[in-house]
Structures are given as structure tokens and as C-alpha cells.
Amino acid sequence: MENILKECGALLEGHFLLSxxxxxxxxVQCAKILRYPDKAEKVLKVVADKIKDIDIDILVGPAMGGILVSYELGRQLGKESIFAERKDGLMQIRRGFEIEKGAKVLITEDVVTTGKSTLETKEAIESMGGEVIGVACIIDxxxxxxxxxxxxxxxxxxxxxxxxxCKLCKDNIPFVKPGSR
Known part of the structure; x- marks a missing residue:
């Protein structure tokens, strides 16, 4: 799997300010993997195989990184795929998407680091009555x-x-802010 990351230029070295x-x-810049549908399919097949026997009603991917992951996993598993997005600083389910009360929901992400956007998405899902059963991602x-x-x-x-x-800050190495927030 790491070879695909390197091949796509998705594994970066330097000084980064995370979201x-x-x-x-x-x-890890997963967008560099997800731009190739064949690589996205291959990488997410590993995840689909791990979750194929779990009772899932709907997949929810937080914008931006989780949208394509949700779509591809939904395609492979034959499940509905929607997304959450920020409005007024809060993660929300919008655009007429619905989550039925008691629906078993799997959150999808490209990368899980601190879990901040995952937990914000979980709150949005639970406010609609959904039951979050876990998170699926390319990179944990x-x-x-x-x-x-x-x-x-x-x-x-x-x-x-x-x-x-941060030892990189102490060495006066400038950082790059590659995240979406």
C-alpha cells in the first residue's frame, strides 16, 4: 500500500501545519491517489473487504477528503453514499440528504489523524437520529x-x-499548510 502512496506522490516529507x-x-495527500480511479478502487478494496460483512445502511463522507472515499466504498459495497459539509463553521448534512432514525452509518475519510472532522460529522449524523458504527479511511x-x-x-x-x-519550528524551517481547513 505504501508503494502506491509513493508512486502517486501522496507521501510528502517536510514541515506541515495540519488542519x-x-x-x-x-x-499524506490522499487526493493524489483519488485522482486515479483505478488506484482508488484498489486501495479502497482493502477497506471494503474489511467492512463487507458489517451491517451498514449509509456511508457519509465529510467534505472534502471523505467524499470520494464514500463514493468509491458505496460503489464497491452497493450502499448509498452522501456527504457532510461545513456551513457557518459546523459540519452539517445538507442538500436534501436524509438519514433515517436508527440508520447504521459508517463515516468515510481519506485520513484520520486527530478525528476532529470525523467527530464533528458524527455529531451531525446523531442529531438526525443515525447510529455511527465506525469510520473507514485510506490512512489511519x-x-x-x-x-x-x-x-x-x-x-x-x-x-x-x-x-x-515542534523541532522543525525550532530549526526555523517554514511550514506548508496542505489541509482543507
Whole structure:
């Protein structure tokens, strides 16, 4: 799996400011994988195989990174795929999408790091009566428990730092902010 990341130029090295506010010396830009439907299909087949026997009613991908993941997993599993998006700073289910009360919902992401957008999406789903059963993603780079199962194509251990502890900041290496927030 890591070879596909490298082949697509998705595994980056440097100094990065993550959307969580943390800093890192490596970054995974899954959009570089998802631009190739054949590679997206291959990578997400690994995830689809892990979740194919789970009772799922609907997939919800937070904008931006989770939308294509939701669509491709929905295609492979024959499940409905919708997305959540930010409005007025809050993750919301909009555009006439509905989640039935008691529906079993799997959140889809490109990368899970801190789980911030996943947890915001979970709140939006639960406010509509949905039951979140986990999160499916291409890359699991989480270092803390987000309170739900994570089904990923690959787990990567990539260090993250608070700005005050970032050795790259201390070495005056400028950062890049590649995230979507």
C-alpha cells in the first residue's frame, strides 16, 4: 500500500501545519491517489473487504477528503453514499440528504489523524437520529482512541507535534499548510 502512496506522490516529507493545528514532518495527500480511479478502487478494496460483512445502511463522507472515499466504498459495497459539509463553521448534512432514525452509518475519510472532522460529522449524523458504527479511511494515522472502530487500508505512524514542541519550528524551517481547513 505504501508503494502506491509513493508512486502517486501522496507521501510528502517536510514541515506541515495540519488542519488540527498540530505540526508534522510527513503528510499524506490522499487526493493524489483519488485522482486515479483505478488506484482508488484498489486501495479502497482493502477497506471494503474489511467492512463487507458489517451491517451498514449509509456511508457519509465529510467534505472534502471523505467524499470520494464514500463514493468509491458505496460503489464497491452497493450502499448509498452522501456527504457532510461545513456551513457557518459546523459540519452539517445538507442538500436534501436524509438519514433515517436508527440508520447504521459508517463515516468515510481519506485520513484520520486527530478525528476532529470525523467527530464533528458524527455529531451531525446523531442529531438526525443515525447510529455511527465506525469510520473507514485510506490512512489511519491516529495516535489516540477516537471512540469508534477505524477500518483502514493502511496504518501509518507519523509523528505530530504541538507548535511549542515542534523541532522543525525550532530549526526555523517554514511550514506548508496542505489541509482543507
Amino acid at each position: 488540527s493545528g498540530k505540526h508534522s514532518n510527513r503528510y 494515522r491516529s495516535s489516540t482512541d477516537i471512540g469508534m472502530p477505524i477500518y483502514s487500508a493502511i496504518k501509518l505512524d507519523i509523528e505530530t507535534f504541538d507548535e511549542s514542541d
